[in-house]
Amino acid sequence: MRQINSLDLQAIMLSLGCLPLMFLPYLPSDTQWYLIAVILVIILLVLPSKFQKCWICVVMFGLSFLWSTAYSKQYLLNIESLIDETLVVNAKVESINTRQFVTLVEPYYVKFSILNNTYYPLSTNMPISIYWDMSEIPKSGQIWQLKLKTKVVHSYLNEGSFDSQRFAIVNRNLLTAKIIQANLLDGKIDIRQSIVDNVLPYINLFTYRGILIALAFGDRSQLNDDHRNIMMKTGVAHLMAISGMHILIVFGISYFLVKVKMFLIPQRFMHFYIPIMIGWLCAVFYAWLTGLNPPALRAILALTIWIYLRYKYEQISKWQKINRIIALLLLFDPLMILSESFWLSCYAVISLIFIYEWIPLSKCIQHKKRWYIIRLLHLQFSLTILLLPIQFFLFQGVSAVSLFTNLIAIPVISLITFPVILFALITCFVNCSNLTFWLWLIAEKSLEWLFYCLNSLKFLWINTPSNFCLLSFVGIFAIIIIRIGFLYRFNITVLIILMILTSPLLKKQDYLWRIDMLDIGHGLAIVIHNGKSAVLYDTGANWQKSSAAERIIIPFLQQHDLNVIGIIISHQHNDHIGGLKELQRIYPNSWLMSSSTQLNNNYQCLAGNSIIWNEITFKVLWPNKMVDYAENEDSCIVQVTDGKFSILLTGDLEHNQEYQLVSLYHNQLESTILQIPHHGSNTSSSYAFLNHVKPKSSLASTSRYNPWKLPSKKIAKRYKDLQLDYYTTARTGQIILFFYKNKWELKTMRAHNRPRWYHNWFGYLSDNY
CATH class of the missing domain: 3.60.15.10 (Ribonuclease Z/Hydroxyacylglutathione hydrolase-like)
Structure with a gap:
């Protein structure tokens, strides 16, 4: 057990070693980087046995810091020579095209991967977003020769507004370009685009085509502005972005269907891991179909690590699993630490574990099916309270009706709309056109009913000043204090904590x-x-x-x-x-x-x-x-x-x-x-x-x-x-x-x-x- 605890402590230090990426004013120079590396080597060589565990944590933190900063610097070095240049390149289209059936096509951004540069070789394929204003329609898998004027994402930097520069670095989308000339070298499209081309004739028949495309292929470019506004004001926008929930639904449905089919085959062919592996493969296929965007890739990695830990270390707790998953995710990609969606996902999972272990319902309610609504209300209300700090920090506000809208939207999307879309995609592969149409129609009608409800609830978006962020932790501290009985033994300490949390509200500005x-x-x-x-x-x-x-x-x-x-x-x-x-x-x-x-x-x-x-x-x-x-x-x-x-x-x-x-x-x-x-x-x-x-x-x-x-x-x-x-x-x-x-x-x-x-x-x- 001591070995596991030591491993968990090292995982924490690995995660903490990436944390400075969020606050560093500049990345360390080569001299500073090597100096830190030399210090770590010296520590390892003269490691005092008496404080071995402590020093190993220090070394793990240092190695993680070196890895994360080197990783970030390498990404910037790879694109530095391409910024603010006129280039002739061969590039492959990476993003699927969902616009070929749209009557009026406005200029839009297309994701390419630069394969080679005419003037000098590249060490690796370089992702780039190109502002496409040509009459030709690029499709995923095609190879183009492009003459480009490159730029870099440079955000408007203000208090309270979206940080597009940070977002671009997280998503490896820092390099952009305006197209000067384009010639198609290879018009062959890939499997993803073929699937999209087969499905779009059905989807384009419906009003909610933008949301259907977003849930089926992860492309949110077709979302209607009115729909975006309603989803944001009602706090359900997270359900329309491909994330861990969607990956888990694909895994769960595949796992369940394989388990059912296993009853129909001889026992000698049954194996405990078959449903898990097939469910995992289906989840990977769906993540690939949606373009392996960062949240989907992160969800697949987390699912893979969870499966491994679940069956390799059966005795470890949920806290240990999430700790190791976060550490391994950051080891795979340290820049995830800058992602708001990464923090939101991790915080949501931690909150779910917190609810399960710290504020559970009584056993008589947990096991009675007729109390389903009570259990759902308990879960959603607890999540709303626990997610307030990160909501205030990321979105500078919260929807006062999100508790009710999510109670409606989560069951509709997860139990009806999204599963029906998955089955509609499957029927497209086997050319069941009538069944496919009816499945898409069911998905459309479910969204129609959902947005009818949301439209009547799109009010009471509460904007919060920056000094409310600290105050939002009051709910979390209240749960902890009540749960451990801290209030009765250390009431003075509780009062001090409350004063600290409310201090931003009492702070008087020093300028006139x-x-x-x-x-x-x-x-x-x-x-x-x-x-x-x-x-x-x-x-x-x-x-x-x-x-x-x-x-x-x-x-x-x-x-x-x-x-x-x-x-x-x-x-x-x-x-x-x-x-x-x-x-x-x-x-x-x-x-x-x-x-x-x-x-x-x-x-x-x-x-x-x-x-x-x-x-x-x-x-x-x-x-x-x-x-x-x-x-x-x-x-x-x-x-x-x-x-x-x-x-x-x-x-x-x-x-x-x-x-x-x-x-x-x-x-x-x-x-x-x-x-x-x-x-x-x-x-x-x-x-x-x-x-x-x-x-x-x-x-x-x-x-x-x-x-x-x-x-x-x-x-x-x-x-x-x-x-x-x-x-x-x-x-x-x-x-x-x-x-x-x-x-x-x-x-x-x-x-x-x-x-x-x-x-x-x-x-x-x-x-x-």
């Missing part, structure tokens, strides 16, 4: 006011706030299917629990006004100020006007007249000041207006911070203007791969020549300014708030960023 320039790509969105309420200057762009307001601005406001009391629009170009309608829908009581008569203004943006808010004054400096449609030259120029420090907000101001401001205001333009006019284009930032503003720091909102290559080299050089510090959101992410009584402080997401190795500036674009 704050300004955040959000990283929204090409556009502008600035939040001026005091920790309770906020005024926005511009609202970012409105994109084809989303907007900066929906994806970045609103999540930021909700994480900080800010109420928008006012919105200032500089002018009416999309990259500045695009999110206005969405923000006014969420915050209908906010006032509006602009220089356009087309907008429903509460305040006119006219030179000389001002607004006082919480000891902060908004002085309007430009324009001197209202217009129908506000262009760059009509930008609403506002100087925000507390009497000691100030920031000059300039929108897309241009040279002529800069000269007029200088002649009107002279030294009154002097400000602590300058929002660089017009994103740093050549039409702005004149010498006269900069010499009168005299900013201590200047901030520009830009996108890394913007087609205008802003800020321009000429303007970047001008700021350097004048020895003016300037920051661009493309390089720094969100820029944060704190204003205190007698000082101010500037922080950026990449350098200060969230310095992580996976947020580095990968590639070789010019330094004017």
Whole structure:
């Protein structure tokens, strides 16, 4: 038994050795890496026998750390030479195509694997996502010769918003490209695409085709936006992504069917492992059919390890099994530690074990079938409480109706929709067209009924501020304290724990006011706030299917629990006004100020006007007249000041207006911070203007791969020549300014708030960023 305990301790240290990948600001250099390796070798050579177990744990942690960092560095080195280049490559299509029956095909991303590069050889096949806008339709298994302009995924980095750069690294999808030329070399498709082509004529007959495709093949690109929204607001989106639950259902159905068939064969052919092996093979086949995406691959690995541990070590506990499974998964792929779905899966399994062992139902209820609903409610309610911390951390909110929606959705999907889809796929192979159609129809009707229920429950999504994350652990601690009787013996300790958990709610901010320039790509969105309420200057762009307001601005406001009391629009170009309608829908009581008569203004943006808010004054400096449609030259120029420090907000101001401001205001333009006019284009930032503003720091909102290559080299050089510090959101992410009584402080997401190795500036674009 001591040996098993030692093995479990080593598994824990192996997992902990990968944990620094989440927090390291940079990966260790070769010198640092070898130095750590030498220290570990020395420890092994002079290992004190008295503390052997302790030192072995230290060595295991160190070896795991070295392996995880070397693994991550190797991945980055493999793609580094391919970033920001024009390449001619031979590549194989990896993603299945489910669009050939769609009447209107918009550009979309296709996953390829680069087999070889014309200019220099590759050490391994390199995955790449290519933005496909050609008329030809690539299918899985085909070989193409492609001329590409490569890029790297570079996320908008803000508090509260999705981290696409981290997600891309986890999924080995960091390298992307825009296609210049494409020639088909080998049109032969693989088995996966053949199966898809046989099934799609049936699926495309139905309304819920996107969900049917997602459950059958793991391709979520066809999901309807309305369906996505309903699933997210009701907390059932996890059921539509291929994960451990789906793999286990395939294994369970296959295992059960083989067990039934074994009653029909002679006893001499029966073997205990046959149902297990066939169930495992069916699960592997289904995971392969869905593209072996990371969650499916992780589920297959976990299932394989579980089967091995279950029958190799029959006496080990559930906690030991999950501990060893996590360790072996991270040994196979250390980058899993960065995956939110990995943490969610592990946390959910641990929660299930916790419920089973710590908060079980009474035995009389457990064994009575008529108490099924009570058992299901107990399980779902317990899971809801235990999953609150990770829900708050990953999604900045929770659905208040998820308890009820999951009670409906989980049985429907796991007992009807998904099994019927599996049988429909099987009947497609044997050409039972009538039976196949009816099976797909049953799956469609089950989804129709499910979404009818979900649509009536898509309310009460509760957004939670960041300081609620710690408080969400109260439920878990309460269960532990009550279960072990800790409350009656150590009530003072319990009180201290409760005070620690609630301390973020009582914490008083130390700054007077704050300004955040959000990283929204090409556009502008600035939040001026005091920790309770906020005024926005511009609202970012409105994109084809989303907007900066929906994806970045609103999540930021909700994480900080800010109420928008006012919105200032500089002018009416999309990259500045695009999110206005969405923000006014969420915050209908906010006032509006602009220089356009087309907008429903509460305040006119006219030179000389001002607004006082919480000891902060908004002085309007430009324009001197209202217009129908506000262009760059009509930008609403506002100087925000507390009497000691100030920031000059300039929108897309241009040279002529800069000269007029200088002649009107002279030294009154002097400000602590300058929002660089017009994103740093050549039409702005004149010498006269900069010499009168005299900013201590200047901030520009830009996108890394913007087609205008802003800020321009000429303007970047001008700021350097004048020895003016300037920051661009493309390089720094969100820029944060704190204003205190007698000082101010500037922080950026990449350098200060969230310095992580996976947020580095990968590639070789010019330094004017």
